[in-house]
Amino acid sequence: MRLAGAALNQTPIDWTTNLRNIREAIEQARAAQVELLCLPELCLTGYGCEDLFLHDWLSATALEKLQQVRAWCTDPQMVVCVGLPVRLDGRTYNTACVIRNQEILGFAAKQFLANDGVHYEPRFFNSWVAGTTTTVELGDEQWPLGDLTFEHLGVQFGFEICEDAWRPAEDRPAPRLTARGVQLIVNPSASHFAMSKTDVRYQLVLKASRDYQVTYLYANLLGNEAGRITYDGEILIARNGELLKRNQLLSFKDVDLEYTDVDFSQEPAVTEEIVPLPVPDEYRELNQALSLALFDYLRKARSRGFVLSLSGGADSCMCAVAVAELVRLGVEELGAAAFMRKAGCFSTADIEHVAAHGTLPPAAEATLAVDAGRTQQVLPPAGNQQLATDNPQLTTTLNQQLTRRLLTCAYQGTVNSSDDTYLSAKELADNVGAVFFNWDIDQEVRGYTGKIEQALGRPLSWQTDDLALQNIQARVRAPSIWLLANVLNCLLITTSNRSEAAVGYCTMDGDTAGSISPIAGVDKDFVKKWLVWAEKELNYPGLHRVNRLQPTAELRPLEDKQTDERDLMPYVVLNRIERLAFYERLGPSQVLERLREELVEADREQLKTYVQRFYALWSRNQWKRERYAPSFHLDDYNLDPRSWLRFPILSGGFGEELAAL
Template sequence: MPKIAIAAGVLNQVPLDWKGNHARIISLIQEAQQKQAGILCLPELCLTGYGCEDQFLNAHTSEKAWEYLLQLLPHTQHILVWVGLPIFFEDKLYNVAACLANEKLIALIPKQHLANDGVHYETRWFNPWPAHKRSFISTSLGDIPIGDYRIHADGISIGIEICQDAWEGENRPAHSLAQRGVSVICSPTASHFAFAKSKTRQRLAIEGSNIIQGAYVFANVLGNESGRTIFDGDAYLVHQGQILAESKRFSFKDSQLIIASVDISSETSTGEDLLQADVDWPKPSEYPNFEGATWEHSGNIKEEEFARAVSLGLWDYVRKSHSFGWVISLSGGADSSAIATLCYLAVKLAYKELGWEGVQAKMAYIPWITDIASEKDFMAKILTTAYQGTENSSDQTRASAKALAESIGTTHYDWNIDVLVKEYRGIIEKAIGRTLSWEQDDITLQNVQARLRSPSVWMLANINNALLLATSNRSEASVGYATMDGDTSGSISPIAGIDKTFIRQWLIWMEKEGLDGAWHLSGLSHVNTLEPSAELRPLTSKQVDEEDLMPYPILNAIERWAFFDKLSPAACLQNLIQEYGSHFTEEQLTVFCSRFFRLWARNQWKRERYAPGFHVDDYSLDPKSWLRFPILSAGLEKDIKP
C-alpha cells in the first residue's frame, strides 16, 4: 500500500498571459516538488486562462498553449502533474487535461461534459469527448494518446474529471472510473463564485472520493480572472470521504498549494485504457493538519462571501488593467457607500495577506508606489471619492459621504454642480422657447443632474489613471431606475449583480460586526439611517426610491420569479398575493407587478449598455453573460389581468 503525497494547486491566471501563466505554473510545480508531492492537480485551462472567450476559436491560442506545455516538461521530474489547455483534434476543439510525468507527456484527457448554462458558454468553443473513446494525436513528440484513459504509475491508477464532469450525477466519469479500478481522481476545475456554491463543490469532491473509495484531488481557479467572474480558489484533498486539506478561499496571492499524504491500495491493472507513467513516488513528508478559516463557519456567511469575493474582484481588476486606483462618485447613499467600503476592504485584505512588500510587488507598475510610506498614505492615493451636490442634495447625504470618506481615509472632494445644471437648462430653454418645469419635465430635470455628475468624476479618473466605478445595483437595473451616462458611468460595476435589499443589510452588518467579527466601519452609521433616495427632485418633494418604484423586497421577488424561476407575469402576481396579501391590497400588488414588467421591457437597452458587472449570485441580469431579452418587445405587463 503506497503512501504518497497528493497536492492541489489554485492559480490566479490571466487569459492569454503566456509568460505569466507559465511562470506561475512552474512556481507551483517547484513548490510541490520541494514538499515531496507525487501527484499535483492544477486548474482547468490554466495555461491559457479559462476566460479566453472567442479567442479559443483562434488556432493561434491552442498553438501557443501547446508551445508552453512542452516547456513545462523539463520541470516535471519525479512528479505527475495535470495541466489544462485547449487542443484541436480532427478539426474539433477540446478542453483537455494533459498528464505530464517525469519530463514526458503521457496523455491528453478531454472533458466529457460541457458547462452551458448561466455564465457558461463552453459549447460555443469546445466539443464534448465521448466516454470510452480513445485515439492518438500526431504531435512533435510523436503519437500521444488522447481520450478516456487511466494513468497507472508505481502501483496507483489515476483518473480525471474536469469541472462539469463532476456535476453530472449518475453520468459523472467517477462511476466508470470506479468500475475500472481507479483509486485517485484529479479534478481540474474553473468553477466561478456564487453564494454558497463552494459547499456544493466540496460535496461533489467528497462524493467522488466515496465513489472510488480512494482519493479525490480538486483544484479551482482563483480571483477575478477575466473581468466578470470571480473564482473562489477553493481546493480540496479528500480520502475515502474525509477532507484532509482545503485551501483558504479568496486569497490575494498568485497561487496556493495544499498537500496531504494518503495510503493508496497498490494494484496491478490492465486494459487498453491504461497508460503507464514512469514515476517513483517521492517519500512524503509529515504535513501539518489544515485549519479552516473561522469566517467560513460564520452565521453571516453570505455577507462574508460578498465582502471577500468583490474585494478580491476589485483588487484583481485594478492591477490586471494596470490602473492606478479607483474613483467613486460618493453620493452618501447605500450603493456608492458599499462600493467605497469594498475598495477599502480590498486594500485591508491585501495588506493583511501580502504585507507592504507584497502589495508593492503587485502594484509595481504604478510610478508613485515606491514613494508610499504607510497603509494610510496608500489608501488616500489609491481611492478617490467625490460628493457632487445640487440644490436638491440634503445635508444628511453630504455628511454621510464625508463621514465614510474620513473613516476609510480616501482622498475626498466636495463640490456643487448647480452652475452646470443651470447652464444646460438655460441652453435648452432658450432653444425650445419655454421654461422647464417639474410638473411637465420631471424626468428631464432629474436626469440632467445625474448625468452632469459624470464628466467631472471621469476627469478625476483620467487624471489619476484610475478606474471609475459605476454605482448602480441589480434592483435598479431590472427596472431601469438609473440614469444612463450618470450613475451607470464607469469601467466596472461592482454591485450590478446584487440587489438593493442585501446591500442595505450588508452595510448594517459592516457597521456593527464586519469581517470575521472584527473589521467593521463606524463611518457607515450615517448612511444606515437614511431612506434610499435619488435626491434629484426638490427636497420639499421628499423623494423616496420605494415610492417611485415599489418596496425593494417585492421588486426583488418578482425579478427572481420571472427570470430565475421563469414564471409568467400572472404566476408572479399570484405569488405576490400569497406572500404579501396581508400587507398590500390585490390592486396595489397588481400595480407593482404591472409596473415591474413594463419597466423591465422598456429598459433592456440600458442593461445592454451597463459597464461589466461582477457575477456573485446564482443568476444575473447581464445580457452579455446570463440573461438575454429583446431590446424591442411588446412588454410583459399586458399579460397580467387587471
Template sequence: MSPLLLAAATLNQTPLDWEGNLNNIIQAISLAKEKKVDLLCFPELCITGYGSEDLFLSYWYPKKALQSLQTILPHTSGITVFVGLPIRINTKVYNCMAILENEEILGFVPKQFLAIDGVHYEARWFTPWKSGEEIILECFDTKYPFGDIIFEKNGHKYGFEICEDAWRSTDRPGYRLKKRGVDIIFNPSASHFAMGKSEQREILVKESSTDLGVAYLYVNLLGNESGRMIFDGEILFSENGHCLVKNKLLSYQDYQLVTVAYPVQQPQPLKLNHSLDTKNEEFMAASTLALFDYLRKSRSRGFVLSLSGGADSSTIAILVADMVKRGVEELGTALFLKKINRASDIAPESSIPEIIGKIFTTAYQGTKNSSEATLNSAHNLAKSLGATFHHWTIDEEVDSYTKKIETALGRKLTWEQDDIVLQNIQARTRSPIIWMLANIKNHLLLSTSNRSEGDLGYATMDGDTSGSISPIAAVSKDFILQWLRWAEKEKGYHGLQSVNALQPTAELRPQEQSQTDEEDLMPYPIISAIEKLAIRDRRSPMDVYLILKEEISLEPSLLKAYIAKFFRLWSINQWKRERLAVSFHLDEFNVDPKTWYRFPVLSGGYREELALMETLEE
C-alpha cells in the same frame, strides 16, 4: 501499493499573459517538488486562462498553448503534473488535461460535458468528448493517447472529471471510472464564484467520494481572471464522505499549493459552517479580490468614485478600502504596492489609510436638491477610510444645460411637466467632471448601479451608470442594505453609521418632495422576490403572482400592480442593461446580458401575459 503525496495548486491566471501564466505554473511545480509531491493537479485551462473566449476558436491560440506545454515539460522530472489547455484537432477544439511525468507526456484527457448555462458558453468554443473513446494524437513528432483514459502511479489508478463532468446527475464520467477501478479522481475546475456555491461544492466532493468509492481531489482557478467572472481558488479533498481538506478561499496570492497524504492514515473531518455571515463575508472577499485583480491587470493606478453618501456608493467605498486592507495583510505592504504598480511612488512604510488616500479618490457632487445629511455621510465615511475627498456643486452646469433647452423650446421646464428630464440632467451632469478626474489620475471610475436598479432601469444612462466597472451590479439593494449594517457592526467600519441611518434616495427632486427610492419603485424586498421568480427561475407573470400571493402578505391588487410594473419596466429597459459597465458575477444569478440573462432589446413587453394576470380573481 506505495503511498502517494497528492497536491492541488490553484492559480490566478490571465488570458494572453503567457509569461505570467507559465511562471505561476512553474513556481507551483517547484514548490511541489520541494515538498516531495507525487501527483500535482492544476485547474482546468490553466495554461491559457478559462476566460479566453473566442481566442479558443483561432488556430494559433491552441497551438501556442502547446508551446507552453513544451516549456513546462522540463520542470516535471521526478513528479507527475496535470495541466489544463485547449487542444485543436482539425476543426474541433477540446478542453483537455495533459498528464506530464518525468519530462514526458503520458496522454491527454478531454472534457466530456460542457458548461452551457448561466455565465458559461463552452459549447461556443469546445466540442464534448464521447465517453469510452480513445484516439492517438500526434504532436511534437510523437504519438500520444488521447481520450477517456485512466493512469496509474505506485499501484494506484486515477482518472479525471473536469469541472462540469462531475455535476451531471446521470452518465457522469465518475461512474465509469468507478467501474474501471480507479482509486483517486481529480477534478480540475474553472468554477465561477457565487455566494453560497462553496457549500454546494463541499456536498459534491463529499458525496462523490462516497458514491464513487474513491479519494476525490478538487481544485479551482483563482481570482478575477479576465474581468467579469471571479474564481475562488477552492481546493477540497474528501474520502469516505468526509471533507478532510479545504483551503482559504479568495487569496491574493498568485498561487496556492495544498498537499494531502494518500491513503489518509488518521482522517480528521473538517467542521464546515455556513450562515448569512458567511455569505456577507464571501461577498466582501470576492468583490475586494475582483477589484484588486482588475486594478493590477488593467494597469490602472487607482479608483475614483462619485460618493453620494448613500448605500450604493458607500458599499463600493468600503470594498475599495477593504481591498487595500486585505492585500496588505496577506501580501505585505511592499508586495501589494508592487502588484498594483505603485511601488515607485508610495512608500513601503505607508499605513493602510495612507495607501487608500493615494489610490482612492472620492467626490461629493451636490446640487440644491442634495441634503446636508448625505454630504456629512459621504465626508465622514471618506475621512474614516483615509480616502481623498472632494466636494463641489454642479448647479451652475445643470442651469446652463437647462437654460439652453428652455431657449430652444421656448418654454420653462417644470417639475410637473418635465420630472424625469430634470432628474436625469443632474445625474448626467455629474458624469463628465468625475470622468475628467479619473482620466487625469489614470484611475478606474467606479459605477454605482445595483441589480435592483438594473431590473427596473432606475438609473440614468451616462449618469450614475458611467464607469469603467460596476462592482455591485450583480447584487440586490436589499442585500446591500443589510450588508452595510453587518459591515459596520461586524467588520468595524464605523464610518457607515451615518449611511445606515439614511433612507435610500436619489436626491434629484426638490427636498420638499421627500423623494425615496422605494416610493419611486416599490419596496426592495418585493423587487427581489419578483426578480428571483421572473429572472432567476424564468417564470411568467401569472406564475409570479400565484406564487407570491401565497408567500407575501399584500393586497392582491397591489401585488398585481407591483408585478406589472416590474415586467413593464424590465422590458423597456433592456437597452440600459446592454450598456452596463463591466460587472462582477457575485450571486447565483445576475441581469447582465453579457454574462447571464439575455433578453430582447425590443419586445412586446409581456402585454398579453400581464393582461391575463389581471383577469384572475383577487
C-alpha cells in the same frame, strides 16, 4: 501518495504570468515532495479566452508553451496535471495533460460542457465521447487524447473536469472510471464564485468520494481572471466521504498550494454521513470576493487606482468600503510591501519605505485635498517608525494611506442634495482615508436647461418635465468625474445595483457612467444589510449616517422627500419579483400568485400593481442593461446579458400577460 492541488490566479493569453504561476506551483510541489499535482482547468491559456478558443493559433501556441511546462517536470516521482485546449480537425477540446519526468503521458478530455448561467462552453468546445481515444501530434511526437486512465506509483487515476462532476450519476465519468479500477479521481476546475456555492461544491466532492469509494482531488482557479467572473481557488481532497484537506478561499496570492498524504494500500471505512460545513457567512464571503475581484481588475487593467462619485448613498458607500477592504485584506495576507508590488501602481521608493518603516514617506502624505473651497491635509505625515505589523494603530494608518493612494472620491451636489448625504460621504471618506473633493454642479445644470429652454421657447418645470430634469442632474455629473479619472489614470467606478438594473432606475451616461460596475450583481436590500454588517463587524463608523438614511436619488426638490421605494416599490418586493421571474422563470400570473401566497398580509391589488410596474419597466429598459459597465458575478445569478441573462431589447413587453392579471 502525497497529493496536492494548486489554485492559480491566471489571465487569458497572458503567457508570461500563466507560465510563471505554473512553474511556481511545480517548484512548491517539488519542495514539498508532492507525488501528484493537480493544476486548474485551462490554466495554461486562461479559462476566459472566449472566442479565441475557436482560433487555431491559440491551441497551437498552448501546445508549444506546454513544452516549457514539460521541461520543468523533472521529478520521476511526481506527476503534474495541466489544463489546456487542444484543437483537432476544427474542433476544440478542453483537456488535462498528464506529465511525468518530462514525458507527456496523454491528454484526458472533458466529456460534458457547462451551458447554463454564466457558462457558454458549447460555443467554444466540443464534448469528448466516452470510451473513445485519438492522438495529438507535435513535430515527431504523438500522444493519446480522450477518455484515458493513468497509473503512478501503483495508483490508478482518471479525470472528471469541472462540469463532468456536476452531471447525474448515470452520466458522469466517475462510475465508468471506478469500473476500470481507478482509485483516485482528479478534478481540475474553473468553477465560478457565488455566495454559498462552496457548500455545494464541498458536498459534491465528499459525496463522490463516498459513493465511488475513491480519493477525490479538486483544484479550482483563483481570482478575477478575465473581468466579470471571480474564482475562489478552492482545493478539496476527500477519501471515501472523509475530508482530508480544504484551504482558505479567495486568497490574494498568485499560487495557493495544499497537499496531504493518502495511504492507498489501506481500505478505510466509508463515511456514511457527510458532515455539512457551517452555514456560510455571505456578508463575509461577498466582502472577500468583491475585494479580490477589484484588486485583480485594478492590476490586470494596469490602472493606478479608482475614482468614485461618492453620493453618500448606500451603493457608492459600499463601493468605497470595498476598495478600503481590498487594501486591508490584501495587506493582511501578503504584507504591505508585497501588496504594493503586486498592485503595480506604487513606486519602488514607497515600497522600500513601507518595508523599512511601516508607513508611506511623509512627502507622499503631504498631498492636499480641496473640500468645499477649503484646503486641508486629510492625513498627517507618518512619524512613527515602528513597523505596521507590530502596531495595530499603525496598521490602520498605513491602510488608510494606501487607500488614499488608490481611491479618490468626489461629492457632486446640487440644490436638491441634502446635508445628510454630504456628511455621509465626507465621514466615510475620512474613515477609509480616501481623497475627498466636494463641488456642486448647479451651474452646469443651469447651462444645459437654459439651452433647451431657449431652443423650445418655454421654461422647463417639474410639472411638465420631471424625468428630464432629474436625468440632467445625474448626467451632468459624468464629465467632471470622468475627467478626474482620466487625469489620474484611474478606473471610474459606477455604483448601480441589481435592483436598479432590473427596472432601469438609473440615468444612462450619468450615474451609470464608468469603467467597472462592481455591485451590479447585488440587490439593493442586500447592499443595505451588508452596510449595517460592515459598520459593526468591519469597524467602519463612517457608515453610521448612511445606515440611517432612506435610499434616495436626491434629484427632485428636497421638499418632495423623494425616496427610491416611493418611486418604485419596496425593494424586498422588487427583488422577489425579479427572482421569481428570471431565476425561477415564472410567468407574470405565476409570479403574482406566488407573491400573494407569500405576502398574505399585503394588499392584493397593490401586489398586482407592483408586478405590472416591474414587468413594464423591465421590458423597456433592456437597452440599459446592455450598456452597463462590466460587473462582477457575486450571487447565484445576475442580470448581465453578456454573462447570465439574455433578453430581447425590443419585445411585446408582456402586454397580453399583464392585461390578463
